[in-house]
Amino acid sequence: MAFPQVLSCPAVPLSNGLQIPILGLGTSYHGGYSHDGVVYALTECGIRHIDTAKRYGCEEMLGKAIKESGLPRSDLWITNKLWPGDYGYRAAKKACLDSCAEMGLEYFDLYLMHWPESLRPGRSNREMRAETWRALEELYNEGVCRAIGVSNFLVHHLDQLKEDCSVVPHVNQVEYHPFQQPYHLIEYCRQEGIVFEGYSPLAKGQVLSNPTVCRIAEKHKRTPAQICIRWSVQNGVVTIPKSTKKERVLENCRVFEFELDKEDIDSIKKLHDGRHVSWDPTNVE
Template sequence: MLLAPKLSCPTVPLSNGLQIPIFGLGTSHDGGYSHDTIVYALTECGVRHIDTAKRYGCEENLGNAIRESGIPRRDLWVTNKLWPGDYGYKAAKKACLDSCSQMGVTYFDLYLMHWPESTQPGCSNREMRAETWRALEELHKERLCSAIGVSNFLVRHLEELKEDCSVVPHVNQVFTNDMTHQVEYHPFQQPNQLVEYCRQEGIVFEGYSPLAKGQVLNNPTILRIAQKYRRTSAQICIRWSIQNGVVTIPKSIKKERIQENCQVFGFHLEESDMATLASLDDGRHVTWDPTNVE
């Protein structure tokens, strides 16, 4: 296999002054982890942004891969996510510390609430979100989490959090992963109202797995644009997301796919092609979404 050129990745500023790499590598619990591929991404491709979650069950393995890579911890951006089963003030703080221990790190660069709905009895979703967010605020204050955020929150969830708590989320991550019931962001589903709200509030918008479960790869319009730039459909969609200012976290367990996905900074989509891709929004959902979560 030809080695990929080392990635030179731009960053996006967070409201607290930190800089998050605009491109990263995602993992998942459904066959979404490969030790050799993670090491390859870090050592041969220059990836410095890794996204995981307790839900994925690969924290210990991922920590081992990071250590094997030899990349200093200070040079990495590591995102982890808190599962709803650990919501609540005490439970959330314990879960974060446990995840740090599992990965063999002393802090996370970004720690997210994974989903707006609580599985804990006795409280409304809003009450539990607020209680849990206050735990994340404490973790941030204690520097166990350099930045804190949410995942799959809609405008109304974010508005309530602003009213109930003191720190506005630094990031709102949205997914296209069919196993975790996510808000989607890809050419076929563009939640522009949510994107614009986040930007107005200083919340960085982050998208995970931007390929619509592979549905974008054989779309005739995307294939035509890919041919124009002599790139793959995946590269076109990742580039489209990045040019929209969205922190983009595709995932793969294949080294050749990681290599391909990393090669998105050597070209620029013309405005007409950006507009064409934007016009593909047909309201299609390839996953569940949190629309009905109160």
């Protein structure tokens, strides 16, 4: 049974006036792409925000799914990411344009530096970040990217970028789930007008059997996944859960039909233990 347009999704304003949908569909190179799942998310669930990266290897397929959906490009929010192997001024500009061509798009709504460490030898990470960011600033000024940002950047990376460049990132996309709640980074981003976006909201499944989350799920007659996603968006965090299964995509979208109360929020806040289920940028200079 189809549930067309079940999603009535709030948006979060960026510092440049654009509005990013607070809930999107993530993709991944670890079995994280399903053509049918993406088309279903767009056409049956009302998803309008898709997150991908060159690293994931699904740009061409994702472009076909977007085209197959029949939705106007202006209705969609498409985020892509620049892999560190493409850092540097010329390489970054070429990689972005190549990704646009691969997906059959004229522009990205958001383009992110994927990681604070460069994979290109001979220059410091700070120098490469600054040079690469200048390329993204040009792409932004040229309209190839409607917004630009970073992923996995910590406070010191953002501070350096602010000193070295002229455009403050519009978004910082970081691992965020009940076990990983980087309060200091979140507060810094909000003070600087940087929208905080979280990936891996289910901690790659680790949180789904947590007794606190399961208790709250039972209380609201929802699934543990819905509790975690609802917790993220209710905290104002742009959230991009991944799924290849239609029923899970639909489930993940139905988080605007209920609210967590303060007791729930406080209980989940206590689950923070600092663990990473993905890359940890702590030691990147």
